[in-house]
Amino acid sequence: MVSQALIKDFEALLGKENVLTSVADLQSYSYDSAVLTPVTPAMVIRPGTTEHLGQCVKKLYDEGIPMTVRGAGTNLSGGTIPDSTDTVVILTNGLNRILEINVNDLYAVVEPGVVTADFAAAVARKNLFYPPDPGSQAVSTIGGNISENAGGLRGLKYGVTKDYLMGIEFFDATGELVKSGSRTVKCVTGYNLPGMMVQAEGTLGVISQAILKLVPPPRASRALVAVFDELQNAAEAVAGIIAAHVVPCTLEFLDNNTIVRVDDFTKAGLPREAAAMLLIEVDGHPAQVEDDAAAVERVLRANKASEVLVPRDAAEKFKLWEARRMALPVLARCRPTTVLEDATVPRSQIPAMMKAINEIARKYRLEMGTFGHAGDGNLHPTFLCDRRDHDEFQRVEEAIDELFDTAIKLQGTLSGEHGIGTAKAKWMEKETSRGTILFSQRLRRALDPKGLLNATKLVGI
Amino acid sequence: MNSLSQLARRLMALDDKIVACMRCGLCQAVCPMFGASGYEADVARGKLALINNLAHEMIQDPEAVADKLGRCLLCGSCQASCPPGVHIMDIFVEAREVVNAYLGLHPVKKMVFRTLLPKPGLFNFAMRVGATMQGCVFRKSKDAQGTVCAPMLDFMLGDRHMRPLAKKPLHARYGSISEARRPGGLRVAFYPGCMGDKMYVDMAEACLKVLRHHEVAVFMPAGLACCGIPALSSGDADGMLRQMQVNLDLLNPVAFDYLVTPCGSCTATIKEYWPRYASRLDEAAAERAARVAAKTMDINAFLVDVLKVQAVEPAANATKVTFHDSCHLKKSLGISSQPRTLIGANSAYTLQEMAEADRCCGCGGSFNLFHYDYSRKIGQRKRDNVAASGAEVVATGCPACMMQLEDVLSHNQDNVRVKHPIEIYAESL
Numbered sequence: 001m002v003s004q005a006l007i008k009d010f011e012a013l014l015g016k017e018n019v020l021t022s023v024a025d026l027q028s029y030s031y032d033s034a035v036l037t038p039v040t041p042a043m044v045i046r047p048g049t050t051e052h053l054g055q056c057v058k059k060l061y062d063e064g065i066p067m068t069v070r071g072a073g074t075n076l077s078g079g080t081i082p083d084s085t086d087t088v089v090i091l092t093n094g095l096n097r098i099l100e101i102n103v104n105d106l107y108a109v110v111e112p113g114v115v116t117a118d119f120a121a122a123v124a125r126k127n128l129f130y131p132p133d134p135g136s137q138a139v140s141t142i143g144g145n146i147s148e149n150a151g152g153l154r155g156l157k158y159g160v161t162k163d164y165l166m167g168i169e170f171f172d173a174t175g176e177l178v179k180s181g182s183r184t185v186k187c188v189t190g191y192n193l194p195g196m197m198v199q200a201e202g203t204l205g206v207i208s209q210a211i212l213k214l215v216p217p218p219r220a221s222r223a224l225v226a227v228f229d230e231l232q233n234a235a236e237a238v239a240g241i242i243a244a245h246v247v248p249c250t251l252e253f254l255d256n257n258t259i260v261r262v263d264d265f266t267k268a269g270l271p272r273e274a275a276a277m278l279l280i281e282v283d284g285h286p287a288q289v290e291d292d293a294a295a296v297e298r299v300l301r302a303n304k305a306s307e308v309l310v311p312r313d314a315a316e317k318f319k320l321w322e323a324r325r326m327a328l329p330v331l332a333r334c335r336p337t338t339v340l341e342d343a344t345v346p347r348s349q350i351p352a353m354m355k356a357i358n359e360i361a362r363k364y365r366l367e368m369g370t371f372g373h374a375g376d377g378n379l380h381p382t383f384l385c386d387r388r389d390h391d392e393f394q395r396v397e398e399a400i401d402e403l404f405d406t407a408i409k410l411q412g413t414l415s416g417e418h419g420i421g422t423a424k425a426k427w428m429e430k431e432t433s434r435g436t437i438l439f440s441q442r443l444r445r446a447l448d449p450k451g452l453l454n455a456t457k458l459v460g461i
Numbered sequence: 462m463n464s465l466s467q468l469a470r471r472l473m474a475l476d477d478k479i480v481a482c483m484r485c486g487l488c489q490a491v492c493p494m495f496g497a498s499g500y501e502a503d504v505a506r507g508k509l510a511l512i513n514n515l516a517h518e519m520i521q522d523p524e525a526v527a528d529k530l531g532r533c534l535l536c537g538s539c540q541a542s543c544p545p546g547v548h549i550m551d552i553f554v555e556a557r558e559v560v561n562a563y564l565g566l567h568p569v570k571k572m573v574f575r576t577l578l579p580k581p582g583l584f585n586f587a588m589r590v591g592a593t594m595q596g597c598v599f600r601k602s603k604d605a606q607g608t609v610c611a612p613m614l615d616f617m618l619g620d621r622h623m624r625p626l627a628k629k630p631l632h633a634r635y636g637s638i639s640e641a642r643r644p645g646g647l648r649v650a651f652y653p654g655c656m657g658d659k660m661y662v663d664m665a666e667a668c669l670k671v672l673r674h675h676e677v678a679v680f681m682p683a684g685l686a687c688c689g690i691p692a693l694s695s696g697d698a699d700g701m702l703r704q705m706q707v708n709l710d711l712l713n714p715v716a717f718d719y720l721v722t723p724c725g726s727c728t729a730t731i732k733e734y735w736p737r738y739a740s741r742l743d744e745a746a747a748e749r750a751a752r753v754a755a756k757t758m759d760i761n762a763f764l765v766d767v768l769k770v771q772a773v774e775p776a777a778n779a780t781k782v783t784f785h786d787s788c789h790l791k792k793s794l795g796i797s798s799q800p801r802t803l804i805g806a807n808s809a810y811t812l813q814e815m816a817e818a819d820r821c822c823g824c825g826g827s828f829n830l831f832h833y834d835y836s837r838k839i840g841q842r843k844r845d846n847v848a849a850s851g852a853e854v855v856a857t858g859c860p861a862c863m864m865q866l867e868d869v870l871s872h873n874q875d876n877v878r879v880k881h882p883i884e885i886y887a888e889s890l
C-alpha cells in the first residue's frame with residue numbers, strides 16, 4: 001500500500017509535480033497500446049535524475065511496493081499496464097538527455113527516456129546513423145526499445161536494437177547500480193548483462209543509461225516496388241534476392257486485402273487484383289547500390305512480377321511507398337478495434353503462413369489485413385474488429401491461438417518484435433519448454449526476491 | 462437515475478468515436494501540451510481515455526476530467542497525425558459541452574459569452590472604454606513588437622506583453638461598407654474577426670487595401686459578432702449559437718461571392734462549426750450557415766487560389782521572413798502554401814523556413830488565459846525556432862498566433878517583428 005507518508009517522502013525528493021496521485025492522472029497510466037484491460041496504479045512518479053531514479057527504486061523495494069517502468073507506453077503486449085492497483089509506475093520521460101555522441105569512436109550515451117526519433121535525428125546531425133526505426137519511433141523511448149528489443153523496417157540488413165546496445169547501467173530491484181559493457185567494440189568484463197536486459201520488459205532491473213553503437217550513414221539508396229499475382233512468386237522473389245547475395249535494407253510486403261483497403265482510402269490506383277506487393281530498398285556505396293538495384297530488378301522479373309516500378313527520385317519514391325505508410329492507418333480506420341500481431345516465421349515459410357492466415361480469417365469469419373517485413377519473415381497479421389462485440393472478440397482470441405500454433409509449427413515465433421508482456425505469456429511454454437519457464441522464473445526470483453518488478457509480465461515470478 | 466449517470470449517458474453518444482482510438486500513443490509526438498508537461502493525461506490518448514472512463518462511470522469526478530480537458534489548445538495537431546483518424550476535436554468540443562452543462566459555466570465566461578460577445582454594441586463599448594483607459598495602466602515594453610505590459614493589472618493579465626487595443630477599432634473607422642460590384646468583378650464579405658477589428662486594425666486595413674487593389678468590391682456590415690469559437694471551446698454551445706445567429710442575420714450569402722477572413726480560427730469555425738451547430742437553431746439558419754460556410758475562405762487562399770497572386774524573385778537584400786503555420790490554417794483547413802506564396806509576392810522579403818514551422822505556438826485562445834505558464838513554455842519553443850531561423854520578421858496567418866508570438870518575442874527581447882502575410886503583400890502594392 002502507498003501511504004500518505006510515502007507520498008510525502010516522494011514529493012520531498014522529486015517535487016510535487018513529479019508525484020501523481022489523483023484518480024484522473026492515475027487512470028491515464030492504466031493502459032498502453034495493447035488491447036487489454038486497464039489496471040489503475042496507486043501512484044506515478046517521475047524522477048528527473050538517475051540518482052533520484054535509484055533512490056526511488058530502493059525506497060519502493062524497501063517498502064515492498066510493486067513497480068512498473070514506463071517509457072512512452074506504446075508497447076503492444078501490456079508491458080506497462082500495472083500488475084495490480086498497488087503498483088507504482090515509474091516514468092522515464094524526465095530522463096531524456098543525450099549525454100554524448102562520439103563521432104570518433106562511433107557510440108552515444110543516452111538516458112532511458114530519450115525518444116528514438118529525437119536521438120536518430122541528433123545522430124544524423126553529426127552525420128552518423130542509428131538504424132533501429134520502429135513504427136513508433138516518433139514517441140518510443142530508448143529504454144522501451146531495449147526492453148522490447150524493438151525492430152523496424154531496416155532489420156534485415158541493419159539488425160534490431162540488440163545489435164546496437166554496447167553497454168548498460170541499471171538499478172536492480174533493490175536499487176543497487178549495475179554497470180556492464182563499455183564504450184569499446186570489445187569488452188568481456190563479466191557477464192554480458194546488456195544482452196540480458198534486452199527484451200527483459202522491465203522485469204530484471206530499471207535501465208538508467210545506455211551506450212549505443214552508431215554507424216556511418218549509407219551514401220546512396222535505391223527503391224523498387226513489385227507487384228505479384230501469386231504469393232508464391234513473391235516469396236520466391238524474396239528468397240531469390242537473398243540468394244543473389246543482395247541484402248536490402250528494407251523488404252516490405254503488403255497482402256491483397258491491405259492493398260484493396262489502402263486503395264479504397266487513397267484512390268491511388270493500386271493493383272487491386274494483386275496477391276502481394278513488395279517494397280524494396282537497397283543502400284550503401286553508390287556503385288554497389290546501382291549493381292544491387294539491377295540485380296533485384298532481374299530477380300523480380302525472373303520470378304514473374306507482373307509489374308516492377310523503379311522510382312526516379314525521392315518524390316516518386318515517397319509516392320510509391322504511400323501504400324506501405326498508409327497500411328496501418330487505413331486498416332485501423334476500417335473497424336473500431338485493431339489487433340496488431342507479429343507472428344514471425346522463417347522467410348521461406350511466408351507463403352505457408354499467409355495461406356494459414358487467410359484460412360484462419362475465413363474459419364473465424366474475421367477481416368484481416370497483413371503487411372510486414374518480408375525480408376525477416378516478420379508479418380503483421382492485423383485483426384479488424386470491435387472489442388465491444390463479445391462474440392466477435394472471442395473469435396479473434398481463438399483465431400490468435402490458432403495463428404500462434406501455426407507460427408510455431410512452421411518453426412517460427414510468437415513475437416518478432418512486440419514482446420510477450422501479459423498478452424502472450426500463456427503461449428510462452430508452447431514455443432519454448434517447461435524448463436525455460438522455470439529457469440527464467442528462478443533467475444527472476446534470485447534477482448528480485450520480493451517479486452516487485454513487473455511481476456506478471458513474461459514468465460511471471 | 463442520478464445526474465452522474467445522465468452525464469455518462471450523454472457522453473456515451475461519443476462512444477463510437479472514442480473507441481476508434483487505438484491507443485497507439487503517436488499523438489505524444491505532436492501535442493504541444495504534452496511536450497510542455499509530459500503528463501499522459503494531457504495528450505489526446507489520455508484525454509480520450511478519461512472521457513471514455515467518465516462515459517462508462519469508471520471515474521466519478523467530472524470536475525477532474527473537465528480540468529484535464531481544459532489543459533488543451535484545441536490545436537488539432539493530434540487529430541492531423543492520428544493514424545486511425547479519430548475525430549478528436551469533435552469529441553473534445555462535445556465532451557466540453559456535456560461536462561460543462563453538468564458543472565455549470567464559469568461566471569466570468571458566462572457573462573462574456575452570453576452577454577458581451579453576442580451583443581457587438583456592448584462588447585464594442587466595453588473595448589472602447591478599455592482602449593482609452595489602457596494608457597493609465599499599460600506601460601510600453603520597449604520592444605520591437607510594440608507591445609505593452611500592465612504591472613498594475615498583474616493579478617489579471619499576469620506578465621503578458623500584449624499589443625494595446627486600437628484607439629479606434631475597424632468598425633468605428635469604417636462603419637458599414639457596402640461597395641457595388643464592378644461589372645464582371647467579385648464582391649466579397651469581409652469578416653475581420655474580433656482581433657482584426659479591435660487589436661490588429663492595421664492588418665485588417667491591409668486586407669481592405671489589398672482587396673481594393675484587386676478591384677474586389679467589399680461588403681462589411683456593421684454589427685458583426687464574434688465567430689463563436691471561444692464560447693464553443695469553453696463548452697458554451699448556447700453562447701456560440703447566439704453569436705452565430707447575429708452573424709447569420711447580417712450575412713446573406715446572396716450579397717457576396719466569397720466570405721474572406723484574415724483569421725485562421727474564424728475561417729475554420731465558420732466552415733466547420735457553423736453548419737454543424739446551426740441545425741440547432743432552425744432550418745433557415747442551417748441552410749444559410751451551410752451556404753455561408755461554402756463561400757468562406759481564408760484571405761491568403763483567396764488571393765492565391767482565386768485571384769492568382771504569384772510569388773516573384775526576392776530582391777538582392779530582401780528582408781528575411783520566416784513563417785509560422787497556424788494550427789487552424791494548416792491542420793484544420795490544409796492551407797500552408799498560399800500564405801508562403803503571398804509573402805513571396807513581395808520582392809522585398811525572402812522566406813527562410815524555421816524548424817517545426819507547423820508546431821503549435823501555444824496561444825490556444827482561452828487556454829492562454831487559464832494556463833499562461835504552459836502557454837509561455839510552449840511559446841518559448843516556437844520563439845527558439847524563430848530566433849534560430851535568423852529572420853527579422855515572423856509572419857503568421859492568425860491574429861491569435863500573432864499575439865502569442867509578440868508576447869514571447871517581447872519577453873525574450875528579440876528584435877523580430879510579427880506580421881500577417883497580408884501586411885507583407887500589401888506593402889508591395
Ligand SMILES: Cc1cc2nc3c(=O)[nH]c(=O)nc-3n(C[C@H](O)[C@H](O)[C@H](O)COP(=O)(O)OP(=O)(O)OC[C@H]3O[C@@H](n4cnc5c(N)ncnc54)[C@H](O)[C@@H]3O)c2cc1C
Nearest residue numbers: 071072073074075079135141143144147150151202207417
Ligand atoms: C503504431 C505502433 C507501431 C509500432 N511499431 C513497432 C515496430 O515497427 N517495431 C517494434 O519493435 N515495435 C513496434 N511497436 C511497439 C513499441 O512501440 C515498441 O515496443 C517500443 O520499443 C516501446 O517503447 P516505449 O518507450 O513505448 O516503451 P513502453 O511501452 O513504455 O515500455 C515497454 C516495456 O519496456 C519496459 N521499460 C521501459 N523503459 C524501461 C527502463 N528504463 N528500464 C526497464 N524497463 C523499461 C516497460 O516496463 C515495458 O515492459 C509499435 C507500436 C505502435 C503503437
Ligand code: SF4
Nearest residue numbers: 482483485486488543
Ligand atoms: S494518435 Fe489517435 S489513435 Fe493514437 S493514441 Fe492518439 S488519439 Fe489515439
Ligand code: SF4
Nearest residue numbers: 492533534536537539
Ligand atoms: S488539440 Fe492540441 S493540445 Fe489538445 S490534445 Fe490535441 S495536440 Fe494536444
